[in-house]
Amino acid sequence: MTIIRLWPDWLDNVWAKSAAKGVAGQAESLAQHTWNVLEKLSDTIRLRPDLPEALGAPSLWHCLFWACFLHDWGKAAQGFQDALCGGPRWPHRHEVISLAFLDWIASGLSEEERQWVAAAIASHHRDASELKCVYSSLWLSDENVLVEPIAELPDEALQGLWRWLSECPTSWIGALRLGQAGVRPPTLLPETEAVRAVHEQGAERAAFWLKTYVRFVRTLDRHEERAMTIGTLALRGHLVSSDHMASAHTDNLPKPLSDRPTDLLARLQIKPTALYVHQRRCAETVGSAVLTAPTGSGKTEAALLWASAQATSARPVPRLFYALPYQASMNAMYDRLNNPERGAFPRQVGLEHSRSTLALYRRLLDQDYSPQAAERMARWGKNLAELNYFPVRVLSPYQMLKGPFRLRGYESLLSDYFDAVFVMDEIHAYEAERLAMILGTVKYLRQHFGARFFVMSATLPGLLQARLADALGEHTVIRASSELFARFRRHTLRLMEGDLTEDRWIARIVQVAGERQSVLVCCNTVKRAQQVYDQATTRLAGKAEVVLLHGRFNGRDRLMKEGVVRQATGSESTSRRPIVLVATQVVEVSLDIDLDTIYTDPAPLEALVQRFGRVNRRRSKETAPVHVFTKPDDGQRIYEADLVQASLRVLESGADHAIDEEGISAWLNQVYQDQIAERWSQKYERTYNDFCSGPLATLRAFDSNQQLETEFYRAFDSVEVLPASQEMEYRRMWQDEPLAASQLLVPIRWGQFSALEKKGLTREGKDGYPRIVETPYSTELGLQL
Numbered sequence: 001m002t003i004i005r006l007w008p009d010w011l012d013n014v015w016a017k018s019a020a021k022g023v024a025g026q027a028e029s030l031a032q033h034t035w036n037v038l039e040k041l042s043d044t045i046r047l048r049p050d051l052p053e054a055l056g057a058p059s060l061w062h063c064l065f066w067a068c069f070l071h072d073w074g075k076a077a078q079g080f081q082d083a084l085c086g087g088p089r090w091p092h093r094h095e096v097i098s099l100a101f102l103d104w105i106a107s108g109l110s111e112e113e114r115q116w117v118a119a120a121i122a123s124h125h126r127d128a129s130e131l132k133c134v135y136s137s138l139w140l141s142d143e144n145v146l147v148e149p150i151a152e153l154p155d156e157a158l159q160g161l162w163r164w165l166s167e168c169p170t171s172w173i174g175a176l177r178l179g180q181a182g183v184r185p186p187t188l189l190p191e192t193e194a195v196r197a198v199h200e201q202g203a204e205r206a207a208f209w210l211k212t213y214v215r216f217v218r219t220l221d222r223h224e225e226r227a228m229t230i231g232t233l234a235l236r237g238h239l240v241s242s243d244h245m246a247s248a249h250t251d252n253l254p255k256p257l258s259d260r261p262t263d264l265l266a267r268l269q270i271k272p273t274a275l276y277v278h279q280r281r282c283a284e285t286v287g288s289a290v291l292t293a294p295t296g297s298g299k300t301e302a303a304l305l306w307a308s309a310q311a312t313s314a315r316p317v318p319r320l321f322y323a324l325p326y327q328a329s330m331n332a333m334y335d336r337l338n339n340p341e342r343g344a345f346p347r348q349v350g351l352e353h354s355r356s357t358l359a360l361y362r363r364l365l366d367q368d369y370s371p372q373a374a375e376r377m378a379r380w381g382k383n384l385a386e387l388n389y390f391p392v393r394v395l396s397p398y399q400m401l402k403g404p405f406r407l408r409g410y411e412s413l414l415s416d417y418f419d420a421v422f423v424m425d426e427i428h429a430y431e432a433e434r435l436a437m438i439l440g441t442v443k444y445l446r447q448h449f450g451a452r453f454f455v456m457s458a459t460l461p462g463l464l465q466a467r468l469a470d471a472l473g474e475h476t477v478i479r480a481s482s483e484l485f486a487r488f489r490r491h492t493l494r495l496m497e498g499d500l501t502e503d504r505w506i507a508r509i510v511q512v513a514g515e516r517q518s519v520l521v522c523c524n525t526v527k528r529a530q531q532v533y534d535q536a537t538t539r540l541a542g543k544a545e546v547v548l549l550h551g552r553f554n555g556r557d558r559l560m561k562e563g564v565v566r567q568a569t570g571s572e573s574t575s576r577r578p579i580v581l582v583a584t585q586v587v588e589v590s591l592d593i594d595l596d597t598i599y600t601d602p603a604p605l606e607a608l609v610q611r612f613g614r615v616n617r618r619r620s621k622e623t624a625p626v627h628v629f630t631k632p633d634d635g636q637r638i639y640e641a642d643l644v645q646a647s648l649r650v651l652e653s654g655a656d657h658a659i660d661e662e663g664i665s666a667w668l669n670q671v672y673q674d675q676i677a678e679r680w681s682q683k684y685e686r687t688y689n690d691f692c693s694g695p696l697a698t699l700r701a702f703d704s705n706q707q708l709e710t711e712f713y714r715a716f717d718s719v720e721v722l723p724a725s726q727e728m729e730y731r732r733m734w735q736d737e738p739l740a741a742s743q744l745l746v747p748i749r750w751g752q753f754s755a756l757e758k759k760g761l762t763r764e765g766k767d768g769y770p771r772i773v774e775t776p777y778s779t780e781l782g783l784q785l
Helices: 030-047 051-055 060-070 078-084 094-104 111-122 128-134 136-140 144-151 155-167 169-175 191-220 226-248 261-268 277-284 299-309 327-338 356-366 371-386 410-415 432-449 462-472 482-487 503-514 526-540 555-569 605-612 641-652 661-671 674-696 706-716 724-736 738-744 750-758
Strands: 015-017 289-292 320-323 349-352 392-395 421-425 452-457 476-479 491-499 519-522 545-549 579-583 597-600 624-631 719-723 746-748 771-773
Touching: 015 030, 015 078, 030 060, 030 226, 051 060, 051 226, 060 094, 060 111, 060 226, 094 111, 094 144, 094 155, 094 191, 111 191, 111 226, 128 136, 128 191, 136 144, 136 191, 144 191, 155 191, 191 226, 226 410, 226 432, 261 299, 277 289, 277 299, 277 476, 289 299, 289 462, 299 421, 299 452, 327 349, 327 356, 327 392, 349 356, 349 371, 356 371, 356 738, 371 738, 421 432, 432 452, 432 462, 432 674, 452 462, 462 661, 462 674, 482 661, 491 503, 491 641, 503 519, 503 526, 503 597, 519 526, 526 545, 526 579, 545 555, 555 579, 555 738, 597 605, 605 624, 605 641, 605 661, 624 641, 641 661, 641 674, 719 724, 719 738, 719 750, 724 738, 724 771, 750 771
Parallel strands: 289 452, 289 476, 320 392, 320 421, 349 392, 421 452, 491 624, 519 579, 519 597, 545 579, 597 624, 719 771
Antiparallel strands: 719 746
């Protein structure tokens, strides 16, 4: 049955958005914006229709509908309307004025529902603490601060708003199919009484509901009920998300993921008979799981099959998040999943990390878009990902931690995690403290948000397995067969006495390169990598191509270097050629490359295994030699010395033999014992307990935290700096292509920046430009500290 949506055309001259923020340069009416917000809300409700019952908050959708309906009504004030048409800025908060209309429908709401609706309306732009500060005089019983803006609501607008509530909601609820979600038409005050109430008591009632909101937020600290704590996160998160998507004028949300594993295999062009046993088990497993399988044995496909197995026709998967530790690996996974011809989810994937706009921009340039069009589309793609638009998102686990650290907008971020499935790849890549926070968040989302997790790795030491089991709760353990591990042996271990930088070993590397082999040289520090590169380049004298790659190149140079390496050594490259790649840890998981051999500084075993993974990746040889030096074994301030030494002792037992990947977990257990295990456990447990008793225990809605936000960026983000030698070029580019200009920035750790700052080698960029560092930079060597 077709439901006719009634429209309040008598309000078409009451505006919500100026022409600058409307569609195609046209102002947007209050009714149109409200409808757009409710459309987005209905989209998100269809993603998780059973969420209110799961949270124990049965009227959640009803409260959200009416909060969305009323959230912008304060914009009907004449001062706000004048501001939209080019007049002076209106000095009042429209959401606070919107609260004056809550009494019009309050008689049909329970006391708790009124609190929830008031909180959602009042909070859709500002936290309670901010609004209390703006209207501090209200707490001195001074409602005069609201008298003036309430008086700016014209009789004609009030009558039109009342008529809208009287005539349209039933048809809107029907048109959006929200009756089945528990949304009910309003119980409305008579028109004369409603209009008089705003005139005579509007300031007093808006003040009352604002105070109710502030008190309500305070009571959340004392509540332990999941319905209240998690329900209010969903309340604000869904309203803000719906409002922001409507303001951005996004299309309707894509449908949730409902493909079964057989559908996914067809799209990936994989025959079911070609699957390994562990992949078939993943396709049959419902609920969280841990997979251990050798590198190159299709773990990504296994993860996607598991994700498809979580969907049913009655309950699709609302969101799939694919988490990786490094930006380069995230970018590669985005390309893989989003490929229009062979991707698992073409045009349905968003990318979320601190430089994702730049990553998208580069890809669009490669598709022959103009710089201006590429920049516009890249920013839009980044915006859509942040608006929870895409059903599949590739991200860093640190993006997930923005919720517990209460960065602004955290409720919207968390609201998209309900009933979601997460793939956690390369879980071994995190040191103890960061892993503790990641797994603490995993456990919280599993317990309170109904999230399911798929964790995979080639190696999982016992220390990590125990913590995973606690975070995941009930889960399935899937392991590739011993026969498959044996088939995937690719490396023969060689322990080399001495230091990689000694003349004899540089000469050896040069000799191997002269034999037309591709050589990976992996150093623990940028300084050592720069030294080895300089020596190798001098000795080879153009007889072989040498590339230096580390984390202190700007985006433009690093992209160029990665392109050269990928073309020369990429697993699927059609123009492979021998090179010498001198790199730091950035090579461990960031590039799909395949070299003939490696010479590496000593490092913790799990790091060495990742470095080995860049060699003989295609298994074109039975095994390839991987060379590990025994010096320096002090970790060079990057790793703990005893961890490096323990790894070398364990490797002695496997020297001159093919490495059995199945036995690496046992090797790791030998490394992580006694004092090393105790220290790791102490770090993990201390951080885990602090995180659970701090950010997670105090996580409540309506309360973003500037201090925690600062801690987050200092702990998980680098600072981007501009070398002084490139300042003039940056300024020239900034005028026409600001996003292209950002490719000149170099990421360094906050600690490194602080050290430069103490030496007087930094300065603040003027006119909003980035921080500038007075240290040498070159395309060949990168930033030299």
